Amino acid sequence: MSLVDKQLRYVVEAVRDNREALSEYIYRLYERIERYEERLKGFITLRPADTVIREALEANRLGKPLAGIPIAVKDNISTEGVRTTCASAILENYIPPYDATVVKRLREAGAVVIGKTNMDEFAMGSTTETSHFGPSRNPWDPSRVPGGSSGGSGVVVSAYMAPAALGSDTGGSVRNPAAYTGIFGYKPTYGGLSRYGLIAYASSLDQIGLMTRDSVDAALLLEYIAGEDPRDPTSLDLRVSGLFKEISGLGEGRDLPKARLVIVKEMWSGVEDHVFRTTMNAVEKLSSEGFEVEEVSVPEVSYALPAYYVIAFAEASSNLSRYGIPLYGLSRDPENTSWIDYYSEIRSKGFGREVKRRIMLGSFILSAGYYEQYYIKALKVRRILRDRLLPLLRRGYIASPTMPIQPPRLGEAIEDPLRLYAMDIETVIPNLIGSPAISLVAGFANSLPVGLQLIGPPLGDRDLLLIARTIEIIIGLSNLSPQMG
């Protein structure tokens, strides 16, 4: 097995104080990229190999803990001096003057940004097909989508074009592509990672997350990027120091920790047959290995999807009102144009159809006469969901399929917005209540990976990752290689 096929932690070990091995490793990554990128389109911006190698060798020479390892970053996370487009024409030439806190912390720990990954425009989508730069494709079957909105991050990790990637998750955008591309996806507790420098979509739901080859790699990176940030007042201390050591030691002779899995019946209804069976088989296997399984009914869960979309659109219409400003992004000489004409022209040119749809709906929801009818109602549903689900999360982890269907073929879901939104039915729940959640590979159906989602209590990230590792060991399906020919 070549180093390129290994998990990030082994690469870090192998290249530490070995700059020759590090350059060799990065060359190999670029070889992969050259071979597969044209077909899969994981990146929007790929940095030149010599720049990445130079920065990597410098980090390595300085003895930084991540030793110069390259990491891919979703294109809605700001990178100083590296174009950050949000996959939108309106930011096509935007070069941020600062790093997002997570990027800054990665760089300080000795990681290097290899490139910016493809996504749905402004993270609005579940398939990466709304990208202004064209869709990404699933390494397991290029006729299918890799999921979204962090689809490019899923593609590059799955196809070994980068050992790990940052994504963002507003209603499943890390877990959905992780499930579809057969990797590990982790959305922390709301506030667990600083959002400073993450270009906002729906601020009360947005979280940066990690996409890696398994949970141990996620724990390793998490230790470097977690922690409160004065620039994001919603940031929290996840208390994860020492987690990497603890999680790495699991499965080495000692008994694995066990937990209770809570099956919320409503989250399993409407799930495609083979997805249901594959995920349920995994739950049964865990049960036979000593996990307790409890079934409950929470009828209010059926209201999560419309509540989520109302809240997300309302917040999006407010967040995206900043675009069109003649200070950055798509703009032109504003002289001799009225304010309304200027903004309307730039925004109409710069936003794609899904973004227009969402900000118009958001404007509608927040407009006089409809605010109470939709927005306030959705926020009340959010409280009910939190009040119903948090007690369950004190007893165990809510387990469900990550996605209700297998990855659609390109063009199959995108034409019907309601069909597209329905893909998020499982993943929006943790965002609404602020919980951490992960997706890992439960098994295969039709030669495609199927994801199992596990939701934990807010601030229970440490234990959630330890249980995820236990499940990975029991199921035995991590660090998978798609056959790409």
Add this chain to the structure above:
Amino acid sequence: MEVDIKRLERLALLKLSDEEERALSKDIEKIIGFFKQLDGIVLEGVEPLFHVMEKEAGVREDSVEKGIEKAWIEKSAAKTIDGYVVGPRTITGEES
């Protein structure tokens, strides 16, 4: 139907083509129909939850910190005059 597409365009600061107006009106009506599912749940006496974090926002130390460089702004803006960013006119129409 309650959707006035022109009004939404004004609110969202968009100007759509006729084709876009037709397609988006149809989608928007359909999506609002989906939102009406929320009418099916009893919400009496429930307080809205705007944000999961009920943590108070603090105020940082009143000290000078490095911000965005003026040079970046001058480079990035569509047009500047004497270091000021030129914006569109906010007041138009006949002078009175």
